[in-house]
Amino acid sequence: MTAEALGVWLGAGFTLCILSFLYKDNPFYKFAEHVFVGISAGYGVALQFHNVFLPNLWRPLIAGNLVMIVPLILGMFLFARFSARVSWLSRWSIGLLIGIYSGIAIIGFGSGDLVAQIHGNLLPLWGSDYLTSFNNWILCLGLIACLVYFFFSREHKGSFGFVARVGIYFLMISFGASFGYTVMSRMSLLIGRFYYLYGDWLHILPQ
């Protein structure tokens, strides 16, 4: 048996172990689950070592770029969490990470989402063909209604409440579409696995 064939049999075996959970929790599933967690954690460390630690930190440092001592120290500070006496050092590293991500997120959400999406909804309500105009009216009214619904500083009653209810209907359409696509996504994953079992493992699928 070649290494490739052995690998497929092993993969199929573990796949069936995971699949057995559908009947009920059992030792085969537990075994496969723990192997998976161990392998994935070990995989991550080896990958980080070769793809980040060596090229981005270690090699520049030993080549003479002494500034790289700063991220090395900041990284080591994170491990201070394991000691109650010096765990406060880890906050310095976490503070830096959180600050950077917050700053980047503000810019990203501001320019990429807020401004661009509002700009994208500034649509001509008449002037083009009937279908485009109709669609643009739906988009504009729908967006306004949904944003009115999200405004909770004022009670949703009267005409304000009516517009908020229309907003809920648009949101329900959104969630329904998301559910439909979620079903599509999950079924695709199962189709892929069955294709692997019937095709790559058992070779019983028609060509």
Added chain:
Amino acid sequence: MKKLLEFINNLDRRWIFLFIGLAVSLPLFFPLGIDFTVSHPVQGFYDTIEKVPNGSKILMSCDYDPGSLPELYPMTVAALEQMFRKDLKVIVTCLWPAGPPVVERALNHMAFEYKKEKGIDFVNLGFKEGREVVMVSMGASIPNTFPTDYNGTPVTQIQIMQGVTNFKDLAMIVNISAGYPGTKEWVQQVQARYNIDLVSGCTAVSAPEFYPYYQTGQLKGLLGGMKGAAEYEKLVGVMGLGTRGMDAQSVSHLTVFFFILIGNLAYFVLRALKGKEVK
């Protein structure tokens, strides 16, 4: 009748599992061969790559892991097929840890088919941790962010990376994404800052939230899920897992619809019957 409705209402979920298993399995053995048309977002994806001048450099960020393989791997292969056919130079990055080995296989397989050479026609720069920070860092300098490729070769020694500093040196970005980090972050951090053409292939779960980006033009094309992959394969002219899975997709969706229908029918008819009994 009432007993039947009660049986349906209290149906053991393992029967549902069995039906779903059959709904997915049987079409794989007995294909229906139902045809389908290509939607506008998928056409946009194809056309945007097709418009890129032959020989240009493209960044392809494969931000997924084996959990989304059936949806995203066919997209990756079909995209590589189109790009290699146009003699485009492909620079691949991964922002998900479990992505690089999967993409490496796709690259090596397609490179063998199209007789492309690693380092000259394509390169897999591997994975970097950091998500949005990596994207922003690439905007300043791709070689500084990825000093080596996935196998450890310094990028200074890789021919395809010569003359590539940041996004300005690339014709467009193709993003195949399973979630976070992915298309949303590429739109926010890269497309919004550098105004580079961006197309996305994503899981069906994420696709609905990216339609606003497609409408504004922030995304020039969008492939959503296995159906998106199948439509794209049709345009590229390949028969991949996306196309092969469509019949199973159709039957499984009908099965879920059937369960929703009988679940509601059983519930409401039983409720009406119980209401009559009380009266």
Added chain:
Amino acid sequence: MRKEVPLIITFLAGAFFIADYFVPHTGFSHIAETINGWTIIVITFAYVLGVANVTRVNLDYIQRKGKDTPYKIILLICLLFMMTVGIVWGIAEGTIFDWFFINIYVPMQSMMFALLAFYIASAAFRAFRIRSTQAALLAITAVLVMIGRVPIGEAIWKDFSNFAEWIMNVPQLAGKRAILIGAALGAISTGLKVIVGLERTHLGAD
């Protein structure tokens, strides 16, 4: 000092990266690029910290001799094996590391996610009850999109796919856009609260 210094670091880092977007100065961008490079490295250590924590938790469990001890031992053996093999012999295609990844990790992770297909069908059967107008709207849209976006929809009615596409491009888009705008406002306000120090949960308890 133990809380003030991290808050100052958070403020300086956040403010710097907001300013970086607006300031075109090359020197400024160079500093931002350097700090970005450091962040990538520090996050890598955070990942390793996570794995170290997993190891510590499982070792504690083994010491306490819980009922799943054999499984925890298997977990740690696999972790150590994969890490050692990867670091020592490399991670390229064709290595032992790659073989275990492709033949064990990939099938298992794929199957774990594929299980969701069964659960979503079961959940749709049990929980999807059309008790109100809103629920009806959600259900009808879900069904129309589910059927319209697969080939059998086009076989039933040739414009079914176009109709499903219209739903995605118009009413669905309006709702999603509102959520995007709302989420953007929320993210910006949360980010500002973190940067100015009003939000301190990331620093943990005293």
